[in-house]
Amino acid sequence: MTIDRRSFIATSLAGAFSLSWKLPASAAGPAEVGIWAVIYPDDTVVVRIARSEMGQGTFTGLAQLVADEMDADWSKVRAEYVAPEVNLANKRAWGDMSTGGSRGIRASVDYVRKGGAAAKAMLIQAAAAQWGVPADQCTASASVVTHAGSGKTLRYGEVAAAAAKLPVPSDVTVKKPAEWTIIGKGVKRLDTVEKLSGKQIFAIDVQLPDMLNATIAQCPVFGGKLVSFDAKAVQAMPGVRQVVAVGDNAVAVVADKFYQAKTALAKLPIVWDEAGNGKVSSETIAALLREGLEAKQAGVGLAQGDIDAAFTLAATKMEAVYGTPFLNHATLEPMNCTAKVVGNTVEIWVPSQNGEASMAAAAEAGGVKLSDVKVNKLHLGGGFGRRGQQDYVRQAVLVAKQTGGRPVKLIWTREEDMQHGFYRPIGQAKMSGAMDASGNVVGLRMRIAAPSIVANLIPSALVNGVDKIAFQGMNPDEFGYMAVPNILIDHAIRTTSVPVGFWRGVNVNQNTIFMECFVDEMAHAAKKDPLEFRRAMMGKNPKHLAILNAVAEKAGWGSKLPDGVYRGLAQNCGFGSYVAAVAEVSVSDKGALKILRIVAGTDPGYAVNPDQIDAQVDGSFAYGLSALLYSENTIKDGRVVESNFDTYQVARMADMPRVETILKPSGGFWGGVGEPTIAVAAPAVLNAIFAATGKRIRQLPLKDQDLRRA
Amino acid sequence: MIALNINGQVHQVDVDPETPLLWVIREWVGMTGTKFGCGIAQCGACSVHIDGAVTRSCSVPVGTVGASKIVTIEGLSADGLSHPVQRAWLAHEVPQCGYCQSGQIMAAAALLAQNPKPSDADIDDAMSNICRCGTYNRIRTAIHTASASAS
Ligand code: FES
Ligand code: FES
Numbered sequence: 001m002t003i004d005r006r007s008f009i010a011t012s013l014a015g016a017f018s019l020s021w022k023l024p025a026s027a028a029g030p031a032e033v034g035i036w037a038v039i040y041p042d043d044t045v046v047v048r049i050a051r052s053e054m055g056q057g058t059f060t061g062l063a064q065l066v067a068d069e070m071d072a073d074w075s076k077v078r079a080e081y082v083a084p085e086v087n088l089a090n091k092r093a094w095g096d097m098s099t100g101g102s103r104g105i106r107a108s109v110d111y112v113r114k115g116g117a118a119a120k121a122m123l124i125q126a127a128a129a130q131w132g133v134p135a136d137q138c139t140a141s142a143s144v145v146t147h148a149g150s151g152k153t154l155r156y157g158e159v160a161a162a163a164a165k166l167p168v169p170s171d172v173t174v175k176k177p178a179e180w181t182i183i184g185k186g187v188k189r190l191d192t193v194e195k196l197s198g199k200q201i202f203a204i205d206v207q208l209p210d211m212l213n214a215t216i217a218q219c220p221v222f223g224g225k226l227v228s229f230d231a232k233a234v235q236a237m238p239g240v241r242q243v244v245a246v247g248d249n250a251v252a253v254v255a256d257k258f259y260q261a262k263t264a265l266a267k268l269p270i271v272w273d274e275a276g277n278g279k280v281s282s283e284t285i286a287a288l289l290r291e292g293l294e295a296k297q298a299g300v301g302l303a304q305g306d307i308d309a310a311f312t313l314a315a316t317k318m319e320a321v322y323g324t325p326f327l328n329h330a331t332l333e334p335m336n337c338t339a340k341v342v343g344n345t346v347e348i349w350v351p352s353q354n355g356e357a358s359m360a361a362a363a364e365a366g367g368v369k370l371s372d373v374k375v376n377k378l379h380l381g382g383g384f385g386r387r388g389q390q391d392y393v394r395q396a397v398l399v400a401k402q403t404g405g406r407p408v409k410l411i412w413t414r415e416e417d418m419q420h421g422f423y424r425p426i427g428q429a430k431m432s433g434a435m436d437a438s439g440n441v442v443g444l445r446m447r448i449a450a451p452s453i454v455a456n457l458i459p460s461a462l463v464n465g466v467d468k469i470a471f472q473g474m475n476p477d478e479f480g481y482m483a484v485p486n487i488l489i490d491h492a493i494r495t496t497s498v499p500v501g502f503w504r505g506v507n508v509n510q511n512t513i514f515m516e517c518f519v520d521e522m523a524h525a526a527k528k529d530p531l532e533f534r535r536a537m538m539g540k541n542p543k544h545l546a547i548l549n550a551v552a553e554k555a556g557w558g559s560k561l562p563d564g565v566y567r568g569l570a571q572n573c574g575f576g577s578y579v580a581a582v583a584e585v586s587v588s589d590k591g592a593l594k595i596l597r598i599v600a601g602t603d604p605g606y607a608v609n610p611d612q613i614d615a616q617v618d619g620s621f622a623y624g625l626s627a628l629l630y631s632e633n634t635i636k637d638g639r640v641v642e643s644n645f646d647t648y649q650v651a652r653m654a655d656m657p658r659v660e661t662i663l664k665p666s667g668g669f670w671g672g673v674g675e676p677t678i679a680v681a682a683p684a685v686l687n688a689i690f691a692a693t694g695k696r697i698r699q700l701p702l703k704d705q706d707l708r709r710a
Numbered sequence: 711m712i713a714l715n716i717n718g719q720v721h722q723v724d725v726d727p728e729t730p731l732l733w734v735i736r737e738w739v740g741m742t743g744t745k746f747g748c749g750i751a752q753c754g755a756c757s758v759h760i761d762g763a764v765t766r767s768c769s770v771p772v773g774t775v776g777a778s779k780i781v782t783i784e785g786l787s788a789d790g791l792s793h794p795v796q797r798a799w800l801a802h803e804v805p806q807c808g809y810c811q812s813g814q815i816m817a818a819a820a821l822l823a824q825n826p827k828p829s830d831a832d833i834d835d836a837m838s839n840i841c842r843c844g845t846y847n848r849i850r851t852a853i854h855t856a857s858a859s860a861s
Binding site: 054055056057188189191192193194195196197198199200201202204205207213238257258259330331332333334379380381382383384411413414611615618619620621622623644645646650651652653654656658659 | 791799810840843849
């Protein structure tokens with residue numbers, strides 16, 4: 001593959017954010033060896049990264065994959081983004097830029113490693129040619145090529161310019177896991193230092209010459225429209241430049257400073273059209289879901305055996321209804337985007353989980369060709385799924401179209417962010433279980449009633465009206481209890497005016513709570529140990545069982561605990577990884593919960609960076625425990641009630657248990673790590689709460705629940 | 711004009727005295743290491759030191775600061791790395807997205823200045839900043855490390 005070098009140089013002028021290198025023709029400069037690596041004369045290797053860094057460590061992990069195949073000296077490896085327009089101009093040579101679904105690494109793993117291997121082959125070839133020896137007599141290690149016969153060596157920086165002129169081989173093979181030297185090591189992240197000194201520039205920090213600032217109000221009622229606003233009322237306030245309509249549902253104040261825009265917007269008289277959604281409330285939504293639990297029509301995710309017969313013949317039948325609320329992502333950096341529209345060109349500075357989708361949104365909003373958009377990707381101050389959506393990008397461009405060519409930074413207030421999310425879907429599940437006379441599970445039935453993310457965001461991906469993602473963690477290739485002879489899991493889509501989206505862990509979260517808590521209920525009803533009870537259903541799922549056993553062993557399942565301390569457990573598979581957790585909790589007489597310890601196990605197949613996986617597991621528990629303990633978006637008068645972190649509390653230091661992670665990569669597959677373990681956080685704790693109190697909590701969050709002993 | 715002493719340097723800013731210190735630092739002075747997360751003193755992303763006390767700058771009107779000495783993340787150490795808290799943060803690789811970390815580091819530095827040997831309970835009390843990435847356990851470990859290295 002040949003890369004259009006001019007497009008690189010042109011886009012490198014875009015600034016220091018995405019693609020800061022230029023490629024001079026001289027041998028003294030950096031050289032592009034293949035498309036993934038740029039090598040400098042001092043042996044610095046810059047690995048190009050197509051996905052987005054939002055804290056999950058993908059910037060480092062992807063660089064590890066390339067550098068290992070290259071046999072580069074890791075201490076001299078750096079990483080830089082590929083700009084979306086460069087990808088576009090080169091027929092998407094760097095592949096998909098979308099960063100979600102814990103796919104950043106696992107979906108890139110083949111082609112980035114081949115890119116590294118190709119670069120290595122080119123470097124060896126160039127050295128061999130310089131020595132006049134066959135390439136197969138040469139080896140490479142730590143950025144040095146060695147000729148076996150003569151012992152001669154050349155550093156990568158010395159041969160890079162020659163290597164860059166060679167054709168990129170396509171028939172390379174990647175290393176076997178046993179040959180890895182950088183993959184699988186807990187090497188240091190490449191992006192830490194700037195984050196310790198305030199030097200890391202996030203999109204919200206971007207400052208451009210002549211830049212204006214803006215903030216926005218969207219119709220607080222979902223689906224509503226902007227009717228009118230009275231700009232005159234705020235026009236004379238300090239710093240205010242313009243008040244502009246943004247699309248058909250929002251208005252923005254543009255000012256010299258964000259704070260001036262915010263102050264003026266708060267005073268702006270606005271008339272909204274609620275579009276008939278002003279009566280939607282948590283109560284009306286709950287009634288809709290309850291109806292969905294009983295509906296005849298539902299999409300089937302998993303069906304085996306004869307579920308009706310199983311229930312007819314069962315000795316014991318149980319039933320329970322569970323529920324989880326809408327949840328905002330609440331990334332700590334609020335939504336923001338800077339845009340500049342000059343003539344028929346648009347340039348944006350954006351914290352996006354999908355640079356190409358941002359580019360498309362900017363082109364559409366700007367009314368320009370895709371190729372006339374430049375995208376500066378900046379590290380995200382949290383993503384968690386929210387920044388896969390491009391609403392704030394579109395808005396920034398729509399505002400910038402009205403400022404006469406001056407760049408505008410649009411920042412949402414936290415209140416706006418809280419009230420205009422793409423929420424984790426609210427959901428209810430009716431769980432039914434059938435056991436024979438010895439307490440063996442003979443039938444499991446799960447009916448989910450919930451809004452559908454796919455129907456909301458990518459309706460074309462519905463399969464005969466069925467949202468496959470609704471069954472995450474419950475699909476036949478993920479479900480851990482396939483040995484149960486009769487199973488039916490289905491999903492009734494119930495749509496509300498509240499937009500739903502991908503929230504870290506997505507539907508695995510709710511599904512695992514529903515299933516793992518109900519299985520625990522069945523174990524207690526059968527008077528069986530919850531671990532043994534699960535094991536009996538896992539005969540067909542050895543990988544699930546292995547990670548469950550690993551956490552049980554490390555947590556000392558069955559051993560005596562200090563007085564007042566109780567255990568609970570949960571397991572599942574999601575995003576291609578097998579996960580399990582044991583939680584230890586205490587509950588005071590007054591009902592105060594203390595989560596003391598979590599043992600969390602993950603089998604992601606292969607582990608690229610164990611230290612970062614440990615961080616992801618730890619962090620995903622904090623996110624999952626926020627949802628378990630406090631977080632909830634409720635709806636009144638068609639709008640979200642909560643407005644900021646005072647009414648939407650999240651886990652803080654004092655809530656955080658010790659998290660002990662077990663990483664057991666069993667090999668042979670690449671699973672995700674940013675999301676899977678979050679799913680077992682809440683059910684393990686809920687099951688421990690039952691052990692402590694005899695109370696079965698079936699509705700989250702816990703802040704609304706009385707945990708005093710039953 | 712308001713005179714502000716930030717990191718040992720006096721800045722003259724022409725600003726409404728009601729404006730929160732956070733936005734004066736970010737927008738008028740142009741230093742962006744101090745972050746905006748909520749604007750209502752809930753998240754701690756905007757934490758700075760005012761005469762040594764950790765303060766949520768989003769909720770301090772700039773007109774009330776007077777001649778107090780303000781230290782932001784940019785002024786915590788000359789090279790941005792050598793404060794014991796920064797060194798411990800690096801050693802334990804605390805940051806994930808990093809957005810909360812300016813505030814976390816400022817809160818931890820103030821805690822250690824006041825209480826060089828904090829217990830876990832002291833850390834729970836003092837460190838109420840939000841981290842949505844969930845770096846809390848590493849923050850705790852790093853504070854203990856910084857505490858040990860400073861003694
Ligand atoms: S921005 Fe000041 S505490 Fe959140
Ligand atoms: S590191 Fe992302 S919010 Fe703390």
